[in-house]
Amino acid sequence: MSSFSSLRIGPSSGRGRSTAGLRAAVGSRVRRVAEAAVTPLELDDVLDVFSPLRAGGPLRGRIVAVHPETRDAATIEIKPGADWAGHVPGQYVRIGIDVDGVRHWRAYSLTHGPRADGHVSITVKAVPDGHVSSHLVHGARPGTLVHLEQAAGEFVLPPESRKLLFVTAGSGITPVIGMLRNLFPSTDEGVLLPSRGADRDIVVVHVAPSQPDSIFHDDLVALDAAGAIRLVTRYDDEHGVLDVGSIGDLVPDLAERRTFACGPSGLLDALDAHHEEHGLELFVEQFRTSRVEPGEGGTVTFSTSATDVEIDGATPILDAAEAAGLLMPSGCRMGICMGCVLPMREGSVRDLRNGAITTAVPGETDPRGVLVQTCVNAPAGACSIDH
Amino acid sequence: MTVMTKKPENPTAHLTEADVEQIGVELDAIRQSIIDDRGAADAAYIRRMVDVQRKLELGSRAVLLASAFPPAWVAGTIGLSIAKILENMEIGHNVMHGQWDWMRDPKIHSSTWEWDNASTAEGWKHSHNEVHHTYTNIVGKDNDLGYGIMRVDEDQRWIPMYLAQPLWNAINACFFEYGIAAYDLELGKNLSIPKEKRSDEFKRRARNTITKIRKQATKDYVVNPALALPFGGFLPALAANFTANVVRNVWSHSVIMCGHFPEGVETFERKAIPENETRGQWYVRQMLGSANISGSKAMHLMTGNLSHQIEHHLFPDLPSNRYAEIAPQVKALFDKYELRYHEAPLPQQVGSAWHKVVRLSLPNGFMTTTTPKNLPSQMKLLYGMATGGPKVRRAAQARLEQQARRIKAAKAA
Numbered sequence: 054m055s056s057f058s059s060l061r062i063g064p065s066s067g068r069g070r071s072t073a074g075l076r077a078a079v080g081s082r083v084r085r086v087a088e089a090a091v092t093p094l095e096l097d098d099v100l101d102v103f104s105p106l107r108a109g110g111p112l113r114g115r116i117v118a119v120h121p122e123t124r125d126a127a128t129i130e131i132k133p134g135a136d137w138a139g140h141v142p143g144q145y146v147r148i149g150i151d152v153d154g155v156r157h158w159r160a161y162s163l164t165h166g167p168r169a170d171g172h173v174s175i176t177v178k179a180v181p182d183g184h185v186s187s188h189l190v191h192g193a194r195p196g197t198l199v200h201l202e203q204a205a206g207e208f209v210l211p212p213e214s215r216k217l218l219f220v221t222a223g224s225g226i227t228p229v230i231g232m233l234r235n236l237f238p239s240t241d242e243g244v245l246l247p248s249r250g251a252d253r254d255i256v257v258v259h260v261a262p263s264q265p266d267s268i269f270h271d272d273l274v275a276l277d278a279a280g281a282i283r284l285v286t287r288y289d290d291e292h293g294v295l296d297v298g299s300i301g302d303l304v305p306d307l308a309e310r311r312t313f314a315c316g317p318s319g320l321l322d323a324l325d326a327h328h329e330e331h332g333l334e335l336f337v338e339q340f341r342t343s344r345v346e347p348g349e350g351g352t353v354t355f356s357t358s359a360t361d362v363e364i365d366g367a368t369p370i371l372d373a374a375e376a377a378g379l380l381m382p383s384g385c386r387m388g389i390c391m392g393c394v395l396p397m398r399e400g401s402v403r404d405l406r407n408g409a410i411t412t413a414v415p416g417e418t419d420p421r422g423v424l425v426q427t428c429v430n431a432p433a434g435a436c437s438i439d440h
Numbered sequence: 441m442t443v444m445t446k447k448p449e450n451p452t453a454h455l456t457e458a459d460v461e462q463i464g465v466e467l468d469a470i471r472q473s474i475i476d477d478r479g480a481a482d483a484a485y486i487r488r489m490v491d492v493q494r495k496l497e498l499g500s501r502a503v504l505l506a507s508a509f510p511p512a513w514v515a516g517t518i519g520l521s522i523a524k525i526l527e528n529m530e531i532g533h534n535v536m537h538g539q540w541d542w543m544r545d546p547k548i549h550s551s552t553w554e555w556d557n558a559s560t561a562e563g564w565k566h567s568h569n570e571v572h573h574t575y576t577n578i579v580g581k582d583n584d585l586g587y588g589i590m591r592v593d594e595d596q597r598w599i600p601m602y603l604a605q606p607l608w609n610a611i612n613a614c615f616f617e618y619g620i621a622a623y624d625l626e627l628g629k630n631l632s633i634p635k636e637k638r639s640d641e642f643k644r645r646a647r648n649t650i651t652k653i654r655k656q657a658t659k660d661y662v663v664n665p666a667l668a669l670p671f672g673g674f675l676p677a678l679a680a681n682f683t684a685n686v687v688r689n690v691w692s693h694s695v696i697m698c699g700h701f702p703e704g705v706e707t708f709e710r711k712a713i714p715e716n717e718t719r720g721q722w723y724v725r726q727m728l729g730s731a732n733i734s735g736s737k738a739m740h741l742m743t744g745n746l747s748h749q750i751e752h753h754l755f756p757d758l759p760s761n762r763y764a765e766i767a768p769q770v771k772a773l774f775d776k777y778e779l780r781y782h783e784a785p786l787p788q789q790v791g792s793a794w795h796k797v798v799r800l801s802l803p804n805g806f807m808t809t810t811t812p813k814n815l816p817s818q819m820k821l822l823y824g825m826a827t828g829g830p831k832v833r834r835a836a837q838a839r840l841e842q843q844a845r846r847i848k849a850a851k852a853a
Binding site for chain 2: 155394419
């Protein structure tokens with residue numbers, strides 16, 4: 054990623070730099086005039102109307118295609134904005150998408166290596182009650198604008214490791230398929246084995262409830278047939294639920310391999326215990342944090358003022374915080390003026406007017422927090438508020 | 441009009457306490473039905489509105505580059521006026537109410553929106569969302585009708601200064617955005633305090649407002665005209681911006697007058713509001729203190745759906761595009777509880793509001809007692825009241841009221 058940006062700046066000679074400096078100076082002056090011409094909008098707001106994917110704007114992408122993978126999974130191909138800095142296979146991207154008009158943020162693995170057309174792809178499996186995943190699989194339409202953050206994540210191939218084991222379960226295959234596709238490009242002539250992949254020795258143990266539900270099944274089989282990987286599949290309906298203790302039987306040379314695992318927490322915990330016991334290294338990737346069911350009342354942590362306030366389920370956060378001596382923004386105190394809203398980073402609150410629950414989950418809701426009206430909301434379990 | 445509690449017939453006298461609370465329950469149910477249903481189509485509506493508004497404004501400003509050419513001036517000025525009205529009414533006012541906060545889009549959110557108006561979003565949210573919407577039509581508490589400078593109720597003692605209030609009101613309409621900015625700052629109250637004793641909070645907000653006004657003026661009266669300069673259009677472009685601002689000001693002033701000022705809309709006495717007003721009681725106050733404008737879809741849009749003022753005051757945080765849909769349900773509720781749903785076409789409501797401005801600029805009973813025949817003697821009386829001392833005024837006032845009562849009694853008989 055950093056090499057991209059340094060390449061762009063790198064070749065400027067002394068003369069080039071002075072014209073670039075002049076251009077920057079003129080550019081900033083033009084920008085100032087343009088800002089003065091459109092205030093109170095920011096220039097970005099105006100440019101967004103015409104070119105939402107331009108350089109210099111907030112990072113966004115446009116869905117260009119939706120490819121069904123299984124009956125409940127699909128690959129979403131996205132053209133990212135000009136400022137997309139690239140990614141390393143195995144990394145994930147946080148994506149903000151509007152579902153039923155409400156902005157949600159989720160993290161998904163990038164399932165291709167860097168592509169020639171500059172597009173990126175994520176592969177999403179619709180999970181039960183998964184509001185966002187169901188929308189992406191069944192409701193996403195080409196042309197839709199999505200919001201992005203730069204790729205992130207440490208779950209990437211170490212350049213030096215030759216012998217690898219991937220243990221993936223369900224949609225846990227997604228970061229791994231990104232790595233494998235990058236090592237072994239699939240073309241019309243079949244899977245290629247370029248030198249960057251050929252000297253690796255890779256075993257993939259893939260677990261899924263059944264074969265038809267298994268994303269990338271065909272890709273894995275093709276990679277196996279071409280000799281790029283050795284594939285071991287374990288389908289619950291065919292082989293029974295995988296006993297992690299027996300993984301040594303599936304992969305006899307387990308001890309010589311570095312293990313990368315991605316899947317639900319149950320599998321990862323079991324694998325962690327197993328590897329710990331055998332003194333083996335394990336790299337894991339997990340997206341969904343376990344969530345707490347909303348309760349009645351709870352401790353509200355005001356992060357900036359480092360104060361915890363215990364509040365029952367019937368008292369507005371505003372009243373309780375003021376009673377505890379905090380200086381709170383407030384207005385009408387009846388839920389109409391929005392003078393009291395504060396960002397909630399984590400936890401749930403209940404609207405005392407209609408019982409509606411609002412939940413903030415780090416990594417899933419807006420990174421700046423979900424704004425809640427403290428005058429009409431009571432905590433529904435522990436929550437953390439920026440104030 | 442006089443505050444509701446001093447009237448011989450209280451329009452809520454027939455409601456029991458249980459009725460009032462039931463009204464609250466039924467209105468809450470209407471609100472909830474929209475909250476349960478709002479979604480992608482509503483989000484698409486506001487995004488399209490923002491998109492259309494921005495393109496219209498930029499397009500109009502582009503046309504105004506050629507404003508030295510009269511047809512371009514006319515087209516650009518009309519477009520810019522409409523764009524400014526849409527930005528203030530259907531978008532800015534409603535976004536700042538938090539009507540679209542549920543989308544969790546930081547670009548269309550009450551905490552981030554700044555509008556094309558002299559007053560700052562912060563000042564507006566305080567004086568409008570907080571004060572006006574909470575204390576709607578409570579005399580002495582709700583400044584929305586310009587209580588500071590205007591006589592808006594019979595119970596306010598008449599003094600000669602009020603004779604000029606139709607003129608004030610007309611001037612305020614033309615420069616309404618500055619009037620709002622001044623009233624957000626409670627300028628009258630704060631300027632009467634010695635300079636060194638003014639609060640830091642007032643000074644900070646005053647600085648922000650001055651910055652905002654400077655930026656707005658620079659945009660409309662310097663930068664955009666300067667862009668037209670190469671095409672010989674500096675002055676025409678400046679005039680176009682000025683005209684668009686005045687059009688927007690007069691329009692929004694008219695719409696706001698229609699919302700709470702037409703004859704027959706109730707005002708309330710501060711001491712008659714219970715200490716712990718229930719949700720039902722608050723709802724009833726909103727129901728009686730607001731008036732709707734009937735008309736076409738385009739008219740509703742241009743008023744920012746404040747033509748559904750009653751629905752807006754009941755549910756200030758519901759998306760404006762839904763007011764039309766719930767209006768029949770709200771109206772049915774008014775009928776059920778035998779309350780007056782105040783609704784009339786725009787010219788009628790504007791006329792009614794202006795009638796009240798003029799009527800209250802004169803002493804109580806003056807209009808009732810004046811006929812073409814006694815006009816000269818009435819004018820003489822008014823002159824006496826305007827130039828005489830308080831004693832003269834009190835005596836004349838008592839006579840006027842007595843005559844007015846007689847006329848009313850004669851009419852009734």
